[in-house]
Amino acid sequence: QLYTNRDSLSLGVIGQVSSLVERRKRPYELLERFKAHPAVAPLVRGGKLREYSAHLIPESGWTMKPTLYTDGMLVAGDAAGFCLAAGLYLEGMNYAMQSGLAAAETAIEACRRDRFSARALSSYRQHLKQRNVSTDFRAYRHAPAFVNSARLQNLYPEVVASGMEQLFRVDGKAKRKILPLARHLMRQYQLKPGEMLRDGYQMVRAYLW
Structure with missing residues (x-):
């Protein structure tokens, strides 16, 4: 992936942990190969490294969805596995924001009632559905296994x-x-x-x- 910013470039590669282990490859090796690609090398030549980071992204989808709420706790974003890796789509940030808003709405309701049990927080499911988070993941629940x-x-x-x-x-x-x-x-x-x-x-x- 290559993103053009106002005065910088952002480069990234994605690899499955199981594939990296099987082929004995390290993430930074993939990144260096990507930077050396003839289409990319001229764009980064002479550039200075400003930031380097790595992030483990869960792609479990609907079939491995964790418990999203319990007494005093709501789970959103990456922790909830809200990365839609369905071939046609590879999205996560939008679902992280939407699930965060759904969690906030649920928390506001809980604070107003002063009730924070799992039962009181169960409205989180409805808020996720209203924001099409759970709707999308359920619709494409079979896609990750097929794509991978x-x-x-x-x-x-x-x-x-x-x-x-x-x-x-x-x-x-x-x-x-x-x-x-x-x-x-x-x-x-x-x-x-x-x-x-x-x-x-x-x-x-x-x-x-």
Whole structure:
């Protein structure tokens, strides 16, 4: 990610902890590779480092939602897992603000009644719903598992890239038609129709209904 500010640039990379451990990579190594990319290197050449930070972002989504309220306490923002990592969306700051406002509204009500039990704070759920926080996370509750699957992250991009390269390659040989090429790719990458249908169903469930 690259953000342009008034007189500075903000660079950032995102990586899953499990993937970093599996590949024995450190976050700063990813950042240095990103800075060395031909499209980025000219923009940061000669720049001075002003700030360096890292942050662990929970992407548990609806399926691992923690307890959001208990006696004398409300949970909002990152602590509540309000990061919508759904492929189409990667949002968190807006939900942090909205859940913070919902928590404030709940706290004001509790102060007026001088009641701070879990039951008294249960209206927090309704405030989250009114601000479309819980609504969005429930609607896309199946998306994180689909987006973060190894097949979607690794296998299918490799298949598509290989297919495009073979389809548009200019090497003096006869052009390949799409259906024979698709069959070749399925054999090459050992793609099974049943698994592809299951992935397709998961995609439909995650995004279409």
